[in-house]
Each structure stands twice: as structure tokens, then as C-alpha cells.
Amino acid sequence: MKILTYNISLSTQEKIETVLAYDADLFILPEVACPSRVALPEGYRMEWTGDFPNKGLGVIWKTLLKVEVPGWFNPALQYFLPLMIDGQLIIAAWPTTTEQNKPMKYPQIALSAIQEYAPYIKQYPTIITGDMNCYKGQSGETKKYSVQAIFDTLADMGLTSVYHQLKCEAMGKESVPTYYHQFKESQTFFIDYTFSSIPLKSYSLGEWDRNLSDHIPQFIEI
Numbered sequence: 001m002k003i004l005t006y007n008i009s010l011s012t013q014e015k016i017e018t019v020l021a022y023d024a025d026l027f028i029l030p031e032v033a034c035p036s037r038v039a040l041p042e043g044y045r046m047e048w049t050g051d052f053p054n055k056g057l058g059v060i061w062k063t064l065l066k067v068e069v070p071g072w073f074n075p076a077l078q079y080f081l082p083l084m085i086d087g088q089l090i091i092a093a094w095p096t097t098t099e100q101n102k103p104m105k106y107p108q109i110a111l112s113a114i115q116e117y118a119p120y121i122k123q124y125p126t127i128i129t130g131d132m133n134c135y136k137g138q139s140g141e142t143k144k145y146s147v148q149a150i151f152d153t154l155a156d157m158g159l160t161s162v163y164h165q166l167k168c169e170a171m172g173k174e175s176v177p178t179y180y181h182q183f184k185e186s187q188t189f190f191i192d193y194t195f196s197s198i199p200l201k202s203y204s205l206g207e208w209d210r211n212l213s214d215h216i217p218q219f220i221e222i
Contacts, residue, residue: 001025001065001085005194006206006217007094007131007179008032011054013039015212020044022217025062026085030094030131032058049078057081057094057130072120076100080113082120088198088222089120093130105140106133110150121157121197127222128159129194131179131215136172147171159195162203162220176205180214194218 004024008015011033019027020041032038034053035046043063050056057079061067068084079096082089095109104112110132114121121128134147143149151161151171164171177188192215194203206217 001222003028003090003127003129003220003222004217005029005092005129005131005192005220007192007213007215009213009215011038016040018212020060022219024219025065026067026090027058027060028090028092028130029058029060030092031055034058047081047083049075049081051078051098057092057096059083059092070120072117074116077113077116079109080117082117084124087124089124089126091117091121091126091128093128093132095133105145106138107141107147107150108145110134111145111153114150114153118157121154121159125198126157126159127194127196127198127220128154129196129218129220131191132193133191134193135189135191154195158197160197162194162196162200163205166203178205178216178218180208180210183210183214192216192218194220198222 002024003026004022005028007030009031016038034048045063046060048056048058070084073082079094081092095106136147174190177190178192179189181187201221204219208216
């Protein structure tokens, strides 16, 4: 199974078609519009969650895959969307501020969802992938709620950051960014992650296409 994770920023139909041309089996797309605003070709399905129809967390997959949103999905954690596929748990992630969690910072939002789903993360072979909106040294970071706390919590459950494991780079010392703030090469951050307890066939980061997004894609193959 091939997975593409890509925050496409300002969702348009043209961007959807460009992303689908990568021919993955499963697409995890933060900042994508709701299904009524996305035209999919035959043979694809979409699951979406969000507060605004033009900007939410969407997952698109080929209908050849048997994908199920489990009954234990908590809608209050809508920007962490769990999917069961062939006995494996894939969690699409995009920690996002809502009216309900507005006092919380991104690391706390992410950790709250991880802790909520911890029994299932421990039970199933798991991948958590997406735009985590978290980086070392960000404003509001604390010892309890930080990207390091996310790394440590997931490590206790048997998940590691695939990029950092493959590249042998320390968190916060990445040689490439995944996000270009305001599309500026002078303001870059590493905020897109894949954590996995599943042995992967391959993993790589794509190139930055400023015409498509302020992020770069992650390519995952199980």
C-alpha cells in the first residue's frame, strides 16, 4: 500500500487532480475542502472532518482498499482521524485549534489525541502521519507539552519518527524543512511527520512545489 501525506494549502480541484496523479492508494490531505467541493474520479472514496467546508482534514483512497472508520473514533478529536485497513491502524493527523480547544497549543492538542487513542495504538500496528504543526522551540512549548513529549510518548508505544530513524538526524536538527512559512525560504520548519510501528518498504520526502503548497509531501509504502 502506498500512502501520500500532503498538506495542500488552499484546496482547489486542480490541486486535487495534481495530487491524485501521484497514484498512491491512500491520500492524507490536511487543509482539503469537504467532499461536496471535491470531484473525485470513479474508483475513489473520501472521508473528511472539519469545521469549515473549504478547509479540513481529508483522506482519499482507492475503493479497492477496505477502509473503516472505527466505532471508537471520538468526533471531539476530529483532526485526528483513525482508519482501520487490513488490521492496521492509520491515523491521519492535523492538530488544529477549534473553539473547543482554543486555549491549548498544538503539542497539547496532539498529545491529547494520542493519549485518547493510546489503547488502540498499542493494540494495532500503527502509522500516525500528517502535518503535526509542532517543532522544537515553538512558542508556548513546555516540558509537558512539546514535540519532544510527543516523540517520547509515541516511543513508549513502540512508534518512531521514520524520517529521523532513516536519516539518523536529531529532532530539531533536520537537514531539510517540510514547511515554508508564508512561502518564504527564509522561514522554514520541520512539522510534517510519520510515526510508525509498522516496518515500511520505503519512506521519502518530496520536493517543494511553491505553486501547490507551502509544505512538501511524504511518500510512504508498506
